[in-house]
Amino acid sequence: MQAFEAFTGLVAPLDRANVDTDQIIPKQFLKSIKRTGFGAHLFDAWRFNDPGLLGMAPESRQPNPKFVLNDPRFRSAEILLAGENFGCGSSREHAVWALMEYGFRTVIAPSFADIFTSNCFKNGLLPIVLDKGDVSALMLECTNTRGFSLQVDLEAGVVRHEDGRAFNFHVKPSDRQRFLQGLDEIGLSLAHADEIRNFEFRHKERFPWLFENQPCRAS
Amino acid sequence: MPRTLYDKLWEDHLVTTRSDGQSLIYIDRHLLHEVTSPQAFEGLDLAGRDLWRKETNIATADHNVPTTNRELGIDGIEEDIAKQQVLALQENCDRFDVELFDVTDERQGIVHVIGPEQGLTLPGMTIVCGDSHTSTHGAFAALAQGIGTSEVEHVMATQTLAQAKAKNMRVRLDGDLPAGLTTKDVVLKVINEITASGGRGFTIEFAGSGVAAFSMEARMTLCNMAIEAGARSGLVAVDDVTIEYLRARPYSPSGSRWEQAVAYWRRLQSDANAQFDAELRVLLDNLEPRATWGTSPDQSAAIGACVPEADAGNRRALEYMGLAGGEPMTEIAIDRVFIGSCTNARIEDLRAAAHVLQGRKIASNLSQAMVVPGSGLVKAQAETEGLHEIFLDAGFEWRAAGCSMCLGMNPDQLSPGERCASTSNRNFEGRQGQGGRTHLLSPSMAAAAALSGHLADVREFI
Numbered sequence: 255m256q257a258f259e260a261f262t263g264l265v266a267p268l269d270r271a272n273v274d275t276d277q278i279i280p281k282q283f284l285k286s287i288k289r290t291g292f293g294a295h296l297f298d299a300w301r302f303n304d305p306g307l308l309g310m311a312p313e314s315r316q317p318n319p320k321f322v323l324n325d326p327r328f329r330s331a332e333i334l335l336a337g338e339n340f341g342c343g344s345s346r347e348h349a350v351w352a353l354m355e356y357g358f359r360t361v362i363a364p365s366f367a368d369i370f371t372s373n374c375f376k377n378g379l380l381p382i383v384l385d386k387g388d389v390s391a392l393m394l395e396c397t398n399t400r401g402f403s404l405q406v407d408l409e410a411g412v413v414r415h416e417d418g419r420a421f422n423f424h425v426k427p428s429d430r431q432r433f434l435q436g437l438d439e440i441g442l443s444l445a446h447a448d449e450i451r452n453f454e455f456r457h458k459e460r461f462p463w464l465f466e467n468q469p470c471r472a473s
Numbered sequence: 474m475p476r477t478l479y480d481k482l483w484e485d486h487l488v489t490t491r492s493d494g495q496s497l498i499y500i501d502r503h504l505l506h507e508v509t510s511p512q513a514f515e516g517l518d519l520a521g522r523d524l525w526r527k528e529t530n531i532a533t534a535d536h537n538v539p540t541t542n543r544e545l546g547i548d549g550i551e552e553d554i555a556k557q558q559v560l561a562l563q564e565n566c567d568r569f570d571v572e573l574f575d576v577t578d579e580r581q582g583i584v585h586v587i588g589p590e591q592g593l594t595l596p597g598m599t600i601v602c603g604d605s606h607t608s609t610h611g612a613f614a615a616l617a618q619g620i621g622t623s624e625v626e627h628v629m630a631t632q633t634l635a636q637a638k639a640k641n642m643r644v645r646l647d648g649d650l651p652a653g654l655t656t657k658d659v660v661l662k663v664i665n666e667i668t669a670s671g672g673r674g675f676t677i678e679f680a681g682s683g684v685a686a687f688s689m690e691a692r693m694t695l696c697n698m699a700i701e702a703g704a705r706s707g708l709v710a711v712d713d714v715t716i717e718y719l720r721a722r723p724y725s726p727s728g729s730r731w732e733q734a735v736a737y738w739r740r741l742q743s744d745a746n747a748q749f750d751a752e753l754r755v756l757l758d759n760l761e762p763r764a765t766w767g768t769s770p771d772q773s774a775a776i777g778a779c780v781p782e783a784d785a786g787n788r789r790a791l792e793y794m795g796l797a798g799g800e801p802m803t804e805i806a807i808d809r810v811f812i813g814s815c816t817n818a819r820i821e822d823l824r825a826a827a828h829v830l831q832g833r834k835i836a837s838n839l840s841q842a843m844v845v846p847g848s849g850l851v852k853a854q855a856e857t858e859g860l861h862e863i864f865l866d867a868g869f870e871w872r873a874a875g876c877s878m879c880l881g882m883n884p885d886q887l888s889p890g891e892r893c894a895s896t897s898n899r900n901f902e903g904r905q906g907q908g909g910r911t912h913l914l915s916p917s918m919a920a921a922a923a924l925s926g927h928l929a930d931v932r933e934f935i
């Protein structure tokens with residue numbers, strides 16, 4: 255994972271609640287066995303009027319002019335503002351890969367679904383929870399102001415507005431540290447390999463049936 | 474201090490607290506399918522890591538598999554990229570030595586159907602899968618949760634999951650469920666009450682006097698949809714119903730180990746005075762059968778009611794669904810019926826639907842009605858009982874096992890504008906096919922809709 259640095263980015267408003275991961279990246283794109291190639295299909299059914307298939311050339315598509323990300327004002331947005339419960343539904347991590355590949359580095363919403371939040375923190379997309387009222391106000395301002403930008407500072411835990419307002423947000427210290435330093439999470443856990451082995455030994459004594467009659471590859 | 478069932482499961486699996494403050498919990502079972510595993514295997518490869526305990530892993534292909542021509546095996550998958558994904562699962566399982574129930578294996582099926590069916594899901598386990606409906610397995614008092622692909626790789630490499638503990642919610646279901654209703658109606662009501670995000674950050678335990686009367690299949694339907702309320706896990710405590718279900722399953726313990734396991738399983742209950750952070754009570758006696766009308770699983774109504782009037786909050790959903798708002802639920806005409814998915818494709822679900830359909834024919838305005846059993850073994854059992862003949866006689870298609878039109882990754886999809894009565898779990902825009910419209914309901918309600926050609930009250934058919 256790349257270390258996450260403070261940045262100032264253009265904001266795009268997606269004024270909907272319960273944006274589910276089926277919308278963020280529809281199922282037909284999940285057939286890929288890679289981690290890349292999803293950005294071109296972010297919000298595919300909303301962004302395009304023609305049915306999308308994996309690997310289609312973007313020039314051949316028919317953009318839906320009514321969808322916010324097709325508004326030239328928001329083309330290079332790096333911050334997505336959204337409604338409550340963003341990322342609900344399927345556990346597909348492809349949703350996070352798609353948002354990042356498209357160019358988003360953070361999503362700001364009043365709340366996020368649990369699995370989506372975990373997926374964000376494994377990949378370097380920062381989910382920022384702000385007060386619902388603040389999100390609505392920013393949504394309105396963003397819609398009405400050309401070039402509306404915000405500064406995101408994870409180290410300080412603050413989103414800063416150009417007019418001087420600051421919105422504090424909280425990120426678990428463990429996630430924050432990993433993000434700022436770009437640490438490999440599996441490596442972090444494997445540093446506890448001895449403890450895992452000791453636990454496993456005791457677990458086997460307590461629950462021997464979980465270690466017997468297990469699926470085994472017929473050779 | 475009195476503890477909840479979730480507290481006990483958590484504590485029995487807590488390995489350590491990592492240097493950065495995250496807890497590591499030990500994972501007893503990891504289920505894999507073809508869609509969310511390839512990038513995790515690739516990650517292991519790139520880092521030169523191996524599986525920590527390979528025999529805890531079990532894989533099946535379910536999302537991409539066709540529901541026709543299954544004797545052709547992988548060659549029956551028409552779309553090349555889908556075939557590649559199923560092949561990748563085979564190759565990864567070969568290379569990493571993971572047991573696989575492949576396309577032609579009779580034990581193949583939806584990952585959340587085959588786990589319990591095989592006894593791979595046991596009380597007191599921690600279970601994960603790169604799939605949000607892993608909550609299903611909580612019906613066995615197992616701490617079961619859906620995870621993302623990075624977490625899949627983490628579990629493969631470390632046998633642990635890094636997370637913070639969730640809060641406790643109890644949903645008390647008291648009373649008796651009226652005839653014709655199922656736990657699908659119950660869970661749609663629960664989600665409607667707590668909303669699609671109300672369960673975020675919680676593990677939901679379903680308790681109360683009503684639960685004792687529910688079969689394991691019915692309890693799985695409840696826990697399956699806990700995620701639609703935003704909760705990563707659902708739970709039901711162990712009782713005789715749980716234990717009888719597991720007796721003599723292929724991977725259940727046997728002999729003296731069975732007795733030893735049962736003695737532990739019986740303790741998997743919340744203590745009498747355990748504290749819950751949130752609580753909801755639903756009286757079963759007054760419930761009515763339900764169906765969804767919108768594009769989020771919390772947008773449901775009793776079948777005798779009307780679709781809500783349009784307002785700022787639901788306008789987009791109504792527009793997508795092609796509804797004006799205010800019309801009676803029973804006036805919503807449908808084009809297709811789908812009985813299937815990890816929510817409602819177990820033997821009991823098929824029996825309930827067949828019971829309604831017996832000796833009747835589906836309405837002439839339907840373009841298709843189909844049954845997709847949850848596993849090869851559910852299909853075989855249904856055929857032994859002659860259920861397939863009831864479905865076929867009524868005008869249903871009888872297909873092979875898989876996820877099918879629950880998410881339409883295989884050729885089973887809705888066309889734009891088509892309206893489907895579906896026993897699955899998500900009515901999101903485009904879930905069953907781009908532009909398709911989904912009404913979620915129980916298998917018996919789906920049967921009633923098939924007979925009527927529109928949403929209908931199953932109680933008029935039994």
Ligand code: SF4
Pocket residue numbers: 535536583584585604606814815816875876879880897898
């Ligand atoms: S049946 Fe549907 S919800 Fe269940 S695992 Fe398959 S795609 Fe997911």
